[in-house]
Amino acid sequence: MTNPTALPQFLHFTDPGLREQIEALPEGTALIGISTTGQAIAVDLNAESPHVLVCTATGGGSTTMLRSLTAQFLHQGAHALILDPKRISHLWAKPLTTVTHRGNTAGIHDALVHLASELERRLDLDGDLDDVPRLIVSVDDANTTLRQLTRYWETFRHNDDPKTSPAIAALEEALRVGRAARIHVLFSGRPQGTVLKGAVREPFATVILARFTADTWQRLAPIAGPAPKQHHPQQGRFHVVQQGDAHETQAIWMTDGDVVKWLTDPDDNES
Template sequence: MANFKKRHHATRFNDPGVRDLLEKMPESAPLIGFGTGRKKVSVDLDAESPHVLVSAGTGGRKSVILRCIASQLLHNGAHAFVLDYKRISHQWARGVPGVTYCRDIADIHQALIRLGAEGHRRIRLADDLDEDADPTAIGPRLAILLEEVNATMKQLARYWASIREPGDPKTQPGHRRPRRDPLHGPTGPHARPARRPVRHRPLHRRTRDA
């Protein structure tokens, strides 16, 4: 992967007090929203689960929640891969530094293969590091936003069937999941839900590149 530098982005908030709260949140635990009694809703990507699944009906603000999480991770130096087959859900990400934005199936296919290779590289590198080594030595945190999971996976399978050559595996490479990632447990393009289902209130209206 290329070297990534920490970049800052400007965000507008409905509640001016949220900015101060965000500054106090751990880098690994982005603030998702507020529950009953203004209780903070967050998932620690290191201590709880590296995967977050957002499930809601049409108009449920799923894309807003993903944008909220991605904005915080980008602010703290992560690199985001936004796989937006729907094409309209994450237009904010187009041209934003630190974001690889893909909306065509061919580009999403290549991005998943690239991410798979990077994951294996990091696992091999982690095997050679001491237990007390700085995790950032492996590389920046990677945030992968996969919009419309079911529809995207179906299109990926069709795309692979159309370009597969004799001798290639039947299953699309970016769709296969290894048995186990020793760092985070089972892995693959399928998101895994957080431990507790929560009700939320979105934090902000929109994000733009500063």
């Protein structure tokens, strides 16, 4: 049984030693936070099914989680496509040269259609990807994004066009074979059959949950045991499910300013 008081109330990127711990991680690994047992809980993109699902209620910290993970992979040399349907959740990313930030529906649609071409190009390299940067596809507020993409496609598709939006099909394909192309999806939302065709859990090696219902837990973390009781969830506290185990974890807090400063001036070690 874990002791929820073993963690600090807040875990900031600038806390002593934490940035050094993050920067010492191997390429393709990002720190989520510290568990109640003191264990470092991380995402490993080199694992099987190397995609991440973040599912929280409103205000549960999903945007903060996407920012932290995406920033860490960018620091390691990855590129990122950030889909931001609210248009303001990830403004930190707009000035970065290794990031494509899209907010309006037309831009998100076109970016995902281009993703399909990039996925095919990478797969044609037959594994010769040593000089190809990882690509992180960060989908914030994914359910809103998918609804908007569906409506957008319905407005101009012709009778002989596929019913499914090509943008949604591209995202589904990235979830299916992205590992072989060094393309990884960070999906914030409740997965729907529209995208995953009923495979709710399989594409994700890491599931990060906060402010969840018992039904959500049963759908997304069934082999991790019964849903934990969450009467008063603490800010920044998540349950991370990996390989059938659930870890109550205090996540790293990285502000927009932290991220931009770190990525544009990586030699600056000031707190």
